[in-house]
């Protein structure tokens with residue numbers, strides 16, 4: 001019996017592998033990285049993501065996820081704070097992704113690391129270590145498209161860049177940050193800052209590519225210019241960067257939702273960012289990835305076709321993706337942003353309301 005081959009051992013890939021292996025299927029995961037690694041991500045683990053992890057027996061708190069229960073928005077001299085209508089966690093991706101891959105392995109999946117997939121030819125998976133024959137293929141390579149299987153939304157030149165750096169904060173900055181996700185809004189982008197450990201915080205930025213290209217000095221120039229934002233200056237003043245250089249990713253096809261194609265092979269399943277890519281501002285991308293894996297495993301078990309799964313996932317995640325995109329686009333329009341912030345200043349509960357409005361719905365009924 002040929003195995004189900006999962007391409008990519010990130011959130012979606014590792015969790016679908018764990019679920020299917022646990023159900024008794026032969027599963028092989030091909031992951032190009034050789035060990036735990038960080039990824040560009042805000043690391044805001046939403047309540048939906050935490051509850052999908054729980055269904056696999058993983059507890060975000062036990063993994064070291066720090067509680068996040070409020071949101072603070074900074075725009076120039078203005079700061080607005082509200083309590084979130086749910087409890088989220090801040091957790092490093094190196095820890096989370098590794099926990100999921102280990103779970104896949106313990107569940108019986110054959111996890112092969114350091115194997116780079118270069119293409120798919122029918123049921124044959126071509127890799128740096130030779131070819132593998134699969135019964136079904138789960139495409140979960142995240143933001144990285146496979147040649148011949150690129151997402152239908154072409155990356156645009158005026159697209160976004162994502163950047164991430166972990167910082168060791170001073171005691172006073174850590175206390176001031178507290179259990180909050182802080183959003184620092186600036187021209188053509190935003191930064192998210194939150195704790196991801198006892199003393200460390202993650203700064204993740206999304207910025208227009210053309211704007212980043214115009215900043216002299218690249219990352220250092222960007223950080224220097226952001227230190228002009230009072231909200232960030234207070235936190236990063238005495239902070240020590242923990243990576244030699246920031247992690248970066250370009251051409252983010254935000255808003256992408258894969259629709260089943262008539263010419264797509266029935267043995268190919270798309271998961272995670274390969275199926276839907278929501279706006280980062282609402283911090284639910286990991287939930288979408290985990291949910292896609294749960295739905296795929298469920299559909300597979302019930303004998304549903306990959307096309308039926310893709311249609312169900314597009315319907316299930318579509319509303320969240322569209323709402324998140326609307327919010328992200330509004331935050332980029334100066335007038336809309338000013339009006340929105342004014343309203344939130346008068347009624348801070350509006351922040352909590354928009355956080356609640358952009359959540360992934362509860363798990364759907366799968367027939």
Ligand SMILES: Cc1cc2nc3c(=O)[nH]c(=O)nc-3n(C[C@H](O)[C@H](O)[C@H](O)COP(=O)(O)OP(=O)(O)OC[C@H]3O[C@@H](n4cnc5c(N)ncnc54)[C@H](O)[C@@H]3O)c2cc1C
Nearest residue numbers: 008010011012032042043044117142162272273285286289
């Ligand atoms: C700037 C930014 C900020 C974000 N912030 C948040 C946030 O705060 N909260 C949130 O919930 N979501 C956030 N997201 C979204 C979230 O990071 C993604 O949605 C999620 O990681 C998708 O999971 P995945 O499993 O599809 O892909 P990934 O987790 O990226 O996994 C893909 C895996 O495939 C492997 N791979 C890739 N190509 C190959 C290949 N050719 N061969 C073998 N292996 C391969 C990679 O090494 C990787 O391990 C953010 C995204 C961005 C860009």
